[in-house]
Amino acid sequence: MQRLEALFKKAARSDAELLRKIQGKEDLQLLDLACGACNEAKTLASVFGSVGRATGDNRTMRFVGLDVRAREIVEAGARVSGDTNSEFEFINGDATKLESYKQLPGAFDVVFMRHQNLWDGKRTWEEIYHKALEKLSPNGRLMITSYFDREHLEAIDVIRNQGGELLVTEANENSRNLPMPGRSVDRHLAILKREG
Secondary structure: OHHHHHHHHHHHOOOHHHHHHHHOOOOEEEEEEOOOOOOOHHHHHHHHHOOOOOOOOOOOEEEEEEEOOHHHHHHHHHHHOOOOOOEEEEEEOOHHHHHHOOOOOOOEEEEEEOOOOOOOOHHHHHHHHHHHHHOEEEEEEEEEEEOOHHHHHHHHHHHHHOOEEEEEEEEOOOOEEOOOOOOEEOOEEEEEEEOO
């Protein structure tokens, strides 16, 4: 998770609006789609909820994780129990149907997808990217990480075709290799926004 945190901070230096969100004092809404057991929850909360904050700041971060796998959502909730610095909510649900979850805010400042799996069901991921872009606030950011180079480039193209604008793509020099050649954990990070 330290590698992922370092990658976020490095990429944010290339996006003034994202850096403002990280260092700002305004409350922040973050949606983690297809979050699984959400190993990244505390890392995201650390980066977006507290980095650059002044002592005594009353900023809050609402963190919503959503995944279709119920068991993993239970595990995600257990992982953050007792953390009082951020408001966490985990929903067992389908990211292609975000509009049906009335408990979700209308817009999020950051939508994150770790290890999106475009190669495993392109049509489904096209829908998820579309819904993610719809959920962004006017200056919101969509952030994705990828396991391998080709998938990363294809994901960026698909998101662009859905109305996204690429702001930053960053290779992770410190990504952890996986047993499959050419794949590694958080190999790339891309930051996008809605066009316009």
